[in-house]
Amino acid sequence: MKSPRFTLSATAVWTLAVAFTAQADDGYDAPADWPSPMTEHAVGSVLVDRLEYAWPEDGEEALSWDFQAWYGGDFQRLYVKGEGENTQGDGEDAEFESLDLLYSRLIDDFWELQGGVGYQGGLGSEDHPERYFGVLTLQGLAPYRFETEADLRVSDDGDLSMSLEQELDLRLTQRLYLQPRLEVAAALDDAPEFGVGDGLNSVQTGLRLRYELHRKFAPYVGAYWKKLYAQTADLARDSGGSTEDTVVVVGVRMWF
Template identity: 45%
Template sequence: MEYGDGEGPSTYLWDAQGWYGGDYHKFWWKTEGEGLNRGGSPDSTEFQALYNRMISPFFGAQAGIRYDTNPGADRAFAVLGIQGLAPYWFESDTAFFVSEDGDVSFRGEFEYELLLTQRLVLQPRLEFSASANDVPEYGLGQGINNTEMGLRLRYEIKREFAPYIGVRWEQLYGETKDIARRAGENTSNTSFVVGIRAWY
C-alpha cells in the first residue's frame, strides 16, 4: 500500500501479486488500483489471473485474462507476457494486452534493488505503456501513452515487512497527453510517497 502527495490531489494505490505451484507450472494473480485519499471507491482497479510456464531458469511465459474497472465501462483483456529476472538482476514484467474490442496495448515494468546496508534498500523503478490504437473513451492515444519513474528507500524491519519513502514522477505523451489536457487533467505529476512493502 502506498500514499502519494504531489502537484495533483493526494492518492493511494496498491500493487500486489502472488503465485501457487511448482517450478515449471504456476498460477499467478496480480492486482493493482488507485484512488483519491479524500475517500470513495478507487478510480481504477485491475486484476489478472495467469498461467505461468517456466521457459528458462530466470523467466516465465504467462498467459491469461485481465479485468479492469474504471469510471467508464469495465473492460476485459487477453494477456500474453514474460516475467522474470533480466541480466544485471533487473526484475522485469512485460505483457501485451488485447481488449474485448480488439485494442492492443503493451506495458513494461522494471525494478532494481540496491542493498545499501543489511536492512536499507534503494529501489529504482520504471514503468511505461503504449497502445497500438486510439481509444479516446479510455483516455488513450496511439503510441507511447505514459511513463512512471520512481525511487524508493525502504527499511527492512524484517525481510517480509518494510516501510519506505520515495518519489514518483509520471508523464503523459502524444495523443494521450492531448486527451488529458482537453479534459483539464494533469499531464505530468511529481509525488512524494510513503508506503509499506510486505510479502509472505
C-alpha cells in the same frame, strides 16, 4: 598397528570432479521407471510490492497498490495480479488499472511466460468504464538483476496495448534498500474513455528507499516523476488534467 589412511590430493579431487562433470554433460538419462530424486510440492506466496499513499504536486492525493499472489510449483504456477488506486476526496470507488488471472510456465532460467485474462475498471461501481483483456506476460530477472515484467494486452474491443516495468533492489546495508523503478506504457489503438490514445502513452520513473524491519515487512519513502505523451497527453488536457507530475509517496512492502 595403525589403520591405513587414504588421502586425496587437491589435484586428484579436481580430476574426479571434472570426470563426473564430463559424464553428466554426456546427457546420461536415468531409466524411465526410476522415481524422481525430488518430489515437487505446490506452495504459494503473496507479495504486496507497493501499498502507498501519494502526494502529487498537481492533482489529488491517492492510495495505490500493486500486488501479486501465486500458487504452484517450480515450473507451473497460477497467478493473481492487481494494480490500481483510490483517489482521495473525489467521491468515487477504487479503480483497478489491471486485475489479472494468469497461468505461468517456466521457459528458461529466471523467466516465466504467462497467459490469461485481465480486467480494468471499478469493482462494485457502475460509474467507471470497464473492459476485459487477453493477456500475455513475460516476467523474470534480466541481466544485472533487473526484475522485469512485459505485458501485451488485447481488449474485448480489439484494442492492443503494451507495458514494460523494471525495478532493481540496490542493497545499501543489511536492512536498507534503494529501489529505482521504470514504467513505460504504449497503445496501438485509442480508448478515450480510459484516457488512452495511440502511440507512447506514459513514462514513469522514480526511487523508493525502504528499511526492512523484518524480511517480510518493510516501510519505505520515495518519489517518482510521470509524463504523458502524444494523444494520451491531449486527452488529459481536454479533461482538465496535467500531463506531467512529480509525486511523493510513503508506503510499505510486505509478503507472506
